[in-house]
Amino acid sequence: MKRGMAPEWLTSYAVAYMIFLYAPVILMPMFAFNDATVIAFPLSGFTTRWLEVLWSSDALHSAVWNSTIVAIVTALASTFLGACAARASARYRFPAQRGIIGFTMLPLVLPEIIVAVALIVMLMQLGMSLSLWTVVAGHVLICTPFSIAILSSAFASLDQSLEEASFDLGESRWGTFRRLTLPLVMPGVISSLLICFTISLDEFIIAFFLTGTDATLPVYIWSQLRFPTKLPSVMALGTVLLVLSIGLLVLAEWFRRRAARRQGLDASSSKGML
Amino acid sequence: MGWGLSREDRQGLTLIGLPFGYALIMLAAPLVMVVTFSFWTQNYLDIDRTLTLENYKAVFSQPIYQTVLWRSLRISLIVTIVTVILAFPIAYYLSFYVKKNKALWLFLITVPFWTSYLLRVFLWKVILGYNGVLNTALLQAGIIDEPLTIILYNANAVVLTLAHAWAPFAILPIFVALEKIDRSLLEAAEDLGDSPFRRFWRVTFPLAIPGVVAATLIVLIPTVGDFITPKLVGGTDGLMVANMIQIQFGKANNAPLGAALAVTSMVFVAIISIGIYFVGRKIGGKVAR
Amino acid sequence: MPKTKPIIELRDVRKSFGTFNALKGINAIIHEGEFFSLLGPSGCGKTTLLRMIAGFEPPTSGEIMIDGKSMDGIAANARPTNMVFQSYAIFPHLDVAGNVGYGLKTKKMPKADINREVDQALAMVDLAGFGDRAAHELSGGQRQRVALARALVMRPKVILLDEPLSALDKKLRDQMQVELRELQKTLGVTFILVTHDQEEALIMSDRIAVMFEGEIAQLASPEELYRRPATRRVASFIGVMNFLDASLDSSNASGVTLTIHALGKVSIPHSAVPKGVNPAQINKVGIRPEMLTLLFDPSDKAENEVKAEVVSSDYYGDMTYYSVLLPMQKDPVTISMRNTAGRSIAASGSPVRVGWGAESVVLFE
Numbered sequence: 001m002k003r004g005m006a007p008e009w010l011t012s013y014a015v016a017y018m019i020f021l022y023a024p025v026i027l028m029p030m031f032a033f034n035d036a037t038v039i040a041f042p043l044s045g046f047t048t049r050w051l052e053v054l055w056s057s058d059a060l061h062s063a064v065w066n067s068t069i070v071a072i073v074t075a076l077a078s079t080f081l082g083a084c085a086a087r088a089s090a091r092y093r094f095p096a097q098r099g100i101i102g103f104t105m106l107p108l109v110l111p112e113i114i115v116a117v118a119l120i121v122m123l124m125q126l127g128m129s130l131s132l133w134t135v136v137a138g139h140v141l142i143c144t145p146f147s148i149a150i151l152s153s154a155f156a157s158l159d160q161s162l163e164e165a166s167f168d169l170g171e172s173r174w175g176t177f178r179r180l181t182l183p184l185v186m187p188g189v190i191s192s193l194l195i196c197f198t199i200s201l202d203e204f205i206i207a208f209f210l211t212g213t214d215a216t217l218p219v220y221i222w223s224q225l226r227f228p229t230k231l232p233s234v235m236a237l238g239t240v241l242l243v244l245s246i247g248l249l250v251l252a253e254w255f256r257r258r259a260a261r262r263q264g265l266d267a268s269s270s271k272g273m274l
Numbered sequence: 275m276g277w278g279l280s281r282e283d284r285q286g287l288t289l290i291g292l293p294f295g296y297a298l299i300m301l302a303a304p305l306v307m308v309v310t311f312s313f314w315t316q317n318y319l320d321i322d323r324t325l326t327l328e329n330y331k332a333v334f335s336q337p338i339y340q341t342v343l344w345r346s347l348r349i350s351l352i353v354t355i356v357t358v359i360l361a362f363p364i365a366y367y368l369s370f371y372v373k374k375n376k377a378l379w380l381f382l383i384t385v386p387f388w389t390s391y392l393l394r395v396f397l398w399k400v401i402l403g404y405n406g407v408l409n410t411a412l413l414q415a416g417i418i419d420e421p422l423t424i425i426l427y428n429a430n431a432v433v434l435t436l437a438h439a440w441a442p443f444a445i446l447p448i449f450v451a452l453e454k455i456d457r458s459l460l461e462a463a464e465d466l467g468d469s470p471f472r473r474f475w476r477v478t479f480p481l482a483i484p485g486v487v488a489a490t491l492i493v494l495i496p497t498v499g500d501f502i503t504p505k506l507v508g509g510t511d512g513l514m515v516a517n518m519i520q521i522q523f524g525k526a527n528n529a530p531l532g533a534a535l536a537v538t539s540m541v542f543v544a545i546i547s548i549g550i551y552f553v554g555r556k557i558g559g560k561v562a563r
Numbered sequence: 564m565p566k567t568k569p570i571i572e573l574r575d576v577r578k579s580f581g582t583f584n585a586l587k588g589i590n591a592i593i594h595e596g597e598f599f600s601l602l603g604p605s606g607c608g609k610t611t612l613l614r615m616i617a618g619f620e621p622p623t624s625g626e627i628m629i630d631g632k633s634m635d636g637i638a639a640n641a642r643p644t645n646m647v648f649q650s651y652a653i654f655p656h657l658d659v660a661g662n663v664g665y666g667l668k669t670k671k672m673p674k675a676d677i678n679r680e681v682d683q684a685l686a687m688v689d690l691a692g693f694g695d696r697a698a699h700e701l702s703g704g705q706r707q708r709v710a711l712a713r714a715l716v717m718r719p720k721v722i723l724l725d726e727p728l729s730a731l732d733k734k735l736r737d738q739m740q741v742e743l744r745e746l747q748k749t750l751g752v753t754f755i756l757v758t759h760d761q762e763e764a765l766i767m768s769d770r771i772a773v774m775f776e777g778e779i780a781q782l783a784s785p786e787e788l789y790r791r792p793a794t795r796r797v798a799s800f801i802g803v804m805n806f807l808d809a810s811l812d813s814s815n816a817s818g819v820t821l822t823i824h825a826l827g828k829v830s831i832p833h834s835a836v837p838k839g840v841n842p843a844q845i846n847k848v849g850i851r852p853e854m855l856t857l858l859f860d861p862s863d864k865a866e867n868e869v870k871a872e873v874v875s876s877d878y879y880g881d882m883t884y885y886s887v888l889l890p891m892q893k894d895p896v897t898i899s900m901r902n903t904a905g906r907s908i909a910a911s912g913s914p915v916r917v918g919w920g921a922e923s924v925v926l927f928e
Contacts, residue, residue: 010367021383039406081296092287092290109495119304122304125311164639169666218390221392246388
């Protein structure tokens with residue numbers, strides 16, 4: 001049997017599948033720069049006016065600003081909590097460990113609508129009003145499990161004797177963290193920050209349920225989808241977001257590889273992405 | 275690195291206390307409240323706190339809720355099966371036939387999903403619409419005479435859109451499981467006389483089952499709760515439980531009923547998920563992990 | 564051996580983990596400038612003891628004194644000790660100079676001084692010029708030297724080594740044993756080595772503490788341990804020991820007379836009887852394989868002789884180890900013979916005469 005050569009049907013399937021995956025993604029920039037207000041074929045010519053429309057929209061600006069703040073705060077808080085959990089489970093043995101970690105990871109397997117409903121019920125009961133902070137609270141809840149997953153392997157691969165060696169050489173606890181632990185987990189930290197940022201940026205359901213008067217970007221997009229004339233500029237917005245997200249991801253991967261290479265680890269491991 | 279175990283235990287507990295405490299306050303407490311809430315009733319803006327099974331009775335007897343619940347479960351199961359079946363070959367291709375730069379391919383597979391989910395669903399609406407991309411292209415090419423209507427504003431559109439949306443989430447776990455398979459096992463099987471087809475069914479597939487189970491659960495659970503896709507492309511036939519929940523919390527002003535719907539769908543999903551997990555364990559089960 | 568001042572005192576040191584007693588009352592004094600080894604099988608507590616001296620675990624009870632000061636409550640980073648870890652614990656994100664200079668940077672030493680000290684330390688371990696190598700580019704032996712240099716550069720009072728050579732291949736290990744020994748002698752720093760390899764301990768150490776199950780069975784020089792093991796267990800752990808059935812004949816003012824069933828009568832002066840041994844309870848004696856000789860030539864003579872039969876032989880190049888059946892002794896004994904020029908190898912099954920001397924008989928508890 002020829003090893004290494006895929007059967008024809010499988011290769012064709014792979015090609016067809018990739019086309020299927022990319023169909024919407026290719027269409028988006030196409031219609032973002034299409035000189036027509038209707039999203040349909042045939043195409044009418046190139047224009048950048050939709051980008052200009054976007055640029056001049058105040059509502060969009062404030063949505064972008066809101067989303068950015070929410071995403072940054074979420075990324076920082078989730079990464080911090082994730083680091084605490086990852087470090088605790090790597091270094092210590094405490095009672096009911098698996099149950100506690102399992103529970104913290106629970107939001108991963110709950111549909112977002114359940115999380116949104118749960119939070120809004122609680123807020124209703126407490127009489128608290130909705131705002132961007134409630135959105136942040138919800139986002140941190142669903143992003144922390146991702147952070148734990150990413151940071152767990154970073155902290156687990158930290159050989160305990162490294163920290164003991166640093167201690168033995170006279171370094172304090174804080175010094176050991178600063179000079180040894182932090183540099184070694186930094187790729188994971190950056191990964192976690194970027195992934196949490198991206199998740200928060202794109203998250204809709206919780207934001208929709210929990211926001212007060214300030215809209216995040218996805219909520220803004222949702223409000224625009226009713227209006228056919230706004231659609232091309234929405235396409236433009238999507239394209240910008242796509243380019244931004246890809247840029248962030250590439251950046252994250254570059255950092256990870258650079259840090260891994262400096263430490264002589266396997267820089268091309270596909271596990272790094274996961 | 276502390277003085278004595280008890281201090282280490284304490285340090286560990288303090289560290290884990292932060293994220294766990296957050297989850298307790300932000301998740302456990304709210305979930306408990308949702309369950310409690312589902313036993314109350316709401317009259318316009320007043321909430322009556324006497325415990326009652328009213329909401330659950332409504333959920334299980336009134337046809338509209340029944341329909342939506344069963345439809346949600348049915349669609350979710352179909353989406354899951356379709357997505358996983360479509361994802362498996364590509365994961366297989368990536369694991370066994372791509373030699374260099376697997377990470378790059380994984381990256382390429384995930385790129386489409388860094389667009390806003392909303393926009394992706396909306397684009398499928400655009401593609402599948404009466405005057406949409408697919409129809410205009412097929413008309414121009416002369417393959418059809420009239421635009422297709424079966425592809426939008428019904429359950430089919432929901433299945434297609436979600437199969438696209440969850441693709442990488444299904445591909446990744448299957449890929450990871452396939453990567454873990456020791457290639458020398460397959461060489462041994464070949465050496466013992468198995469054809470490629472038999473090798474797949476006797477060696478590869480059983481060992482990949484944990485990945486398939488993971489993919490199934492990763493797709494099934496969020497799908498049941500999906501809100502956007504049914505709303506945009508589902509039409510009236512495609513309305514799912516999440517939309518119904520949102521209506522209860524919104525215009526219908528019946529949050530307790532919404533809570534009851536949420537709890538009910540969660541229980542169903544949990545039962546199905548546990549079932550899938552155990553079936554998966556049995557089939558793939560004797561593999562030492 | 565000139566006795567210098569004690570650098571480490573262990574006073575009734577005990578350690579338990581839950582219900583498990585890892586160390587059951589360790590008492591020992593280690594002298595300054597000594598190469599001291601903790602030797603024993605895995606699980607005997609030697610690494611636990613080393614880590615307690617380093618400060619990574621506190622004793623459950625008892626006291627550890629370093630240079631006259633009690634270490635109670637003093638954390639690992641404040642102790643005048645430095646450790647070479649079994650896994651070497653080389654910091655992967657720093658180069659060799661960064662690793663070796665790590666502790667000096669903590670002390671806030673000026674950069675020029677750090678560089679000078681680091682170069683000196685690297686030269687000491689034969690790694691001059693390796694300063695800018697990355698950690699992952701080092702071989703196992705090189706990592707071990709970097710770990711050593713990193714500890715040496717701190718100029719501690721005591722260097723602790725946790726099975727530093729166990730991960731190296733045999734040739735490298737043999738070479739490092741000699742180098743470590745010479746380095747220690749040159750520097751005059753106290754070394755405490757943990758190992759399960761008795762050959763290693765014998766080669767490198769001034770004194771060895773043999774440990775079994777959390778207790779020190781015997782603390783003595785290598786020669787003392789080999790020639791006069793205190794207990795049966797120490798005897799069989801260090802080298803190979805033949806155990807022969809024996810019984811007491813008589814005991815008088817000058818010594819004891821024993822009958823070794825396989826070899827005959829032997830008289831042993833009281834000075835050669837270890838303190839804890841009750842002559843009436845002696846039922847076994849020991850004799851090392853090299854203390855028994857196969858007499859090939861009719862003209863070969865020994866202090867005592869007995870007729871025996873060769874069961875089998877193992878050829879090791881420079882030595883041959885024979886399995887020989889002695890009269891009245893159920894299990895065959897091991898006899899080692901050097902393969903000198905002209906000496907043939909006795910065939911299995913052939914009768915042979917075995918020579919032995921009274922002085923080589925060992926008594927133990």
